[in-house]
Amino acid sequence: MPVLPKIAEYADELTAIRRDIHQHPEIGFEEVRTSGIVARMLQSWGVEVHTGLGKTGVVGILKGKGDSGRTVGLRADMDALPMDEQTNLPFASKNPGRFHGCGHDGHTTMLLGAARYLAETRDFAGTAVFIFQPAEEGLGGARAMLADGLFDKFPCDEIYGMHNNPLAEPGKMGVKPGAAMAGASFFDITINGVGSHGAMPHHSKDPIVIASALIQNLQSVVSRNVPAVRTAVLSVTQVHSGSAYNVVPGKAVISGTIRYFDDEVMELIHHRVRTLCAGMAQAYEISIDVDLRNTFDVLMNDPDLSLAYLDAARDVVGEENVSETKDLVTGSEDFADMLKVVPGAYCTLGHKGSIPVHNPGFILDDEILPVGASIMARIVEKRMPL
Structure with missing residues (x-):
C-alpha cells in the first residue's frame, strides 16, 4: 500500500497548510495563530476539540466506527525556533527572529492530514486522540500539557510521534526500540x-x-x-x-x-x-x-510498539524502507515525557535535503507530508482494527 489514496488527493492542500504555518512561525507557548488554525480545521472535520492544555496546546478526540474500548494517541509539536531564516523561499518566515528550522510546521501538518483522513473514514474501532503540543524546543511543552492533566482527561493506551530527518534517505522510516534519544x-x-x-x-x-x-x-x-x-x-x-x-x-x-x-x-x-x-x-x-x-527525559521507545509502528509504516513506504535502528541519538525530544506516562514509540522519517535541522538554511521537503500523514493514520487503523 503506498500513500493512502485519500491523503494523496489532498496533498496539495497539506502543502498549502504547511507553507502558511511556515510563513507565520511562533515560538514556544506563543503558538496562538497556529493552535487556532489546528482547532478550526479539526472542528471542520467533526473532531471534538479541546484547547488551552499547556497554555497553547490542542487536543482532538475522534471515535471510530466501532468501539473496542481502546485509545491511541498521535502527537505533533507546533513551535518554531528563535532564529532567523536564510532560505530565500517565497514562503519564508514573515516574523523576524522566528523560523520553523526544525520541521515542526511539517509535523503539525502531517498530524492534521492524518486527522482529516481518519475523520472521513473512521475505519477503526476505538478512539483516536490528536495531541498538538506547544513549546517542544527546550521550554517544557510536554510537561506543561501533562501538568494540565493531558492523560487524566484524555487517557491513551499507547501514543506515537514522528520527526522529519533531512539526513536520511527520502521515505526511509526508522525506530530504535528502548533508549533512543538522550x-x-x-x-x-x-x-x-x-x-x-x-x-x-x-x-x-x-x-x-x-x-x-x-x-x-x-x-x-x-x-x-x-x-x-x-x-x-x-x-x-x-x-x-x-x-x-x-x-x-x-x-x-x-x-x-x-x-x-x-x-x-x-x-x-x-x-x-x-x-x-x-x-x-x-x-x-x-x-x-x-x-x-x-x-x-531519556526517550524510551516501547519495544513491542516500536515494531508495531514499523509494521504500520511498512504498509505505506514498503518493506525496504523501514528499519529498526541501532544508533543512540544525543539530541533530545520532550515527547520522552509523554512516553514516561504512556507507552509508545517515536520514529524518524527521511526526506530530500542536505541541510540539517536547526540550521538557518534548513528546508523541509513537502513530499514528506502525505507520507507522514499516512503512517500516522495507518498506526491508528492497525492498532484498533474494526
Missing part, C-alpha cells in the same frame, strides 16, 4: 568574584580566570567519571563576562548542556559538577551559584 539538563553557573582595575588584577578575584579553570575541569567529568561504556556529553556553550578593556569584572556566567541515556549517569554528572564548583569556590575564596535543571 535526556538533557541545562546549566547556568555564576561565578561571583571580585572586580578591579584591569591594571591592578591583584585586587581582584578574577571570575574569568576561575571560569577558564572550571571549564577545563568540567571537561574531565565525562572522560574521567562516567564509565566509558555509558554514553554522555557535557558541553559548555556560553561564557558571559566583562564589559570594558580595563576592568576585571566581578562576575562570570558559564552555561551549557548535559546529555545522558540513564538517570544514574545524570545524577553522577550533576554531583560532579556541583562538587567541582564547590571546590573551585573554596580554592579561590569566592562563591559559585549552580543552577542545574533537567529539561528532557
Whole structure:
C-alpha cells in the first residue's frame, strides 16, 4: 500500500497548510495563530476539540466506527525556533527572529492530514486522540500539557510521534526500540568574584580566570567519571563576562548542556559538577551559584510498539524502507515525557535535503507530508482494527 489514496488527493492542500504555518512561525507557548488554525480545521472535520492544555496546546478526540474500548494517541509539536531564516523561499518566515528550522510546521501538518483522513473514514474501532503540543524546543511543552492533566482527561493506551530527518534517505522510516534519544539538563553557573582595575588584577578575584579553570575541569567529568561504556556529553556553550578593556569584572556566567541515556549517569554528572564548583569556590575564596535543571527525559521507545509502528509504516513506504535502528541519538525530544506516562514509540522519517535541522538554511521537503500523514493514520487503523 503506498500513500493512502485519500491523503494523496489532498496533498496539495497539506502543502498549502504547511507553507502558511511556515510563513507565520511562533515560538514556544506563543503558538496562538497556529493552535487556532489546528482547532478550526479539526472542528471542520467533526473532531471534538479541546484547547488551552499547556497554555497553547490542542487536543482532538475522534471515535471510530466501532468501539473496542481502546485509545491511541498521535502527537505533533507546533513551535518554531528563535532564529532567523536564510532560505530565500517565497514562503519564508514573515516574523523576524522566528523560523520553523526544525520541521515542526511539517509535523503539525502531517498530524492534521492524518486527522482529516481518519475523520472521513473512521475505519477503526476505538478512539483516536490528536495531541498538538506547544513549546517542544527546550521550554517544557510536554510537561506543561501533562501538568494540565493531558492523560487524566484524555487517557491513551499507547501514543506515537514522528520527526522529519533531512539526513536520511527520502521515505526511509526508522525506530530504535528502548533508549533512543538522550535526556538533557541545562546549566547556568555564576561565578561571583571580585572586580578591579584591569591594571591592578591583584585586587581582584578574577571570575574569568576561575571560569577558564572550571571549564577545563568540567571537561574531565565525562572522560574521567562516567564509565566509558555509558554514553554522555557535557558541553559548555556560553561564557558571559566583562564589559570594558580595563576592568576585571566581578562576575562570570558559564552555561551549557548535559546529555545522558540513564538517570544514574545524570545524577553522577550533576554531583560532579556541583562538587567541582564547590571546590573551585573554596580554592579561590569566592562563591559559585549552580543552577542545574533537567529539561528532557531519556526517550524510551516501547519495544513491542516500536515494531508495531514499523509494521504500520511498512504498509505505506514498503518493506525496504523501514528499519529498526541501532544508533543512540544525543539530541533530545520532550515527547520522552509523554512516553514516561504512556507507552509508545517515536520514529524518524527521511526526506530530500542536505541541510540539517536547526540550521538557518534548513528546508523541509513537502513530499514528506502525505507520507507522514499516512503512517500516522495507518498506526491508528492497525492498532484498533474494526
